[in-house]
Amino acid sequence: MEYSLFSKPRDLFIDIVNPKDYVQIDSVSHMYQSLKTSVQKPLKMILLYGRPGTGKSMLLHKLHHDLSKHQKVCMIDIPVIDEDDFLRVLAHKIYSYASRESLSLTNFLELSAAVNYPVIPIVLLDEAQLYSSSLMEKIRLISDARALKFVITLHKTDNEDIIAKEHFQTRIWESIELQNASYEELKIYIQKKLLKANCFDVANMINDKNIKLINKLTRGNYRDSNKLMFALFSLYAWYEEHNPSKIKYNALNKKWIEMAAIHTGLIRA
């Protein structure tokens, strides 16, 4: 395929968690700084929660990327639901202890006592709502024994208040809630993402009305916005190839934004 003006911006919005793609927005960077200072405190568990698509995983990956330069950090982004496997994975990743046999909690704590790190290692658990209550109890015990610190992310839903569960209610010492972007934040998020990749032409095409429509359709959800922008620039790339006369370079086409929203399921048609 020939060079396309819209293929690069399209690929920018592929929904992949990569700390290099982290876009700094004031509110999120406040939260990130707060998270970083919390990690330095002698806390046992730190909770990061919010609705799906608010940037929890991205923040966790960014934290992993930044902290791993200075101390031992273990990232478990795909939940290890089996309890024996979980302890074995932790032992392997943190203490480089490989064992085919199952590892009890006592053995694990003994192992952690034997290995001496200058700073308590940090475990970053993504999608912690998938872990069973008994496994969460084990995590609580490990953190109580000050063997490891945990930073965990949870989905917040309308149906279930996970934070109200016993092991979180009594043990969480720091919790940070992430929220959807406001109109201004979404505008900066999209513009910064494009400008970071030198897509100035496309950044110039996006006006306030376009952002308002995108914000209305996605309700400021970062994941939905990424999906919508990806579909939109895919459409632009298609028209650029098949019907370039239809493209207007002074603003994004409202119809195409709506078509992208239909394609991504944000509009039911």
Added chain:
Amino acid sequence: MLDVSKLERRWLKYKIKSMLPYAGFLTVIIILGFTIPLLLSTSTSSHSSIKKENVKKLKAPLPPLSKNDENSMILEPSMQFLQSMNVPSPSLEKESISSIPVSTVPSKISISQPKIETAVPPPIVKPIQTPVQKGNLTSIKRDDTTFDIHELEERFKNNSNPNLGLYIARYHYDHGNYTESYNYALKTNAINSTIEESWLIFTKSLVKLGKEDQAKKTLQLYISNSNSQNAKNYLDTLGKESHK
């Protein structure tokens, strides 16, 4: 892979669906607009026809009495009026008195009701809004987000990209920094003199800075080189405003 033709069809369906309520509302208004005057006119016509009929009936002459009727009719005086002149019995009098309870009970009601009506409404107490604090949550205040334009300006210094220059000029113009927007539009024009929007921002900034004559001259020069319709329109509006 996107199926654009299918997407366009779905979009059309969506648009029609979204327009349906408005269309329905419009048709209801149109129907009401037609029917209400019709109904009004028919009701007035029916009233008038009834009146006319009544008038006709009144005006119609009574049938003349025949001689036979006059003869056969014997009028006798009624003596019932005497009964009504009789003094009423005591039992009836009692009943009639008891049947006037209006003076006692309703008076009480009539006194109590106005009290409710004239009662002064209680003062509206506005709820005091206190900041909601969640148990262990850290309170993170959100600052108004600002855009780090300086970083972009630095990048523009390094790469002299006209699109970036245009972006910065537009940003400054939108934020009311007309001197900056003037500078960046000027730089952008120096790099690439074919960007229409950059010229427009340049002249608009000049107008905002009180240099309308210079803006007009610049626009005329630009129009002579590019034949830009937008520039012509803007020059026209400037001319009209100066005449006012």
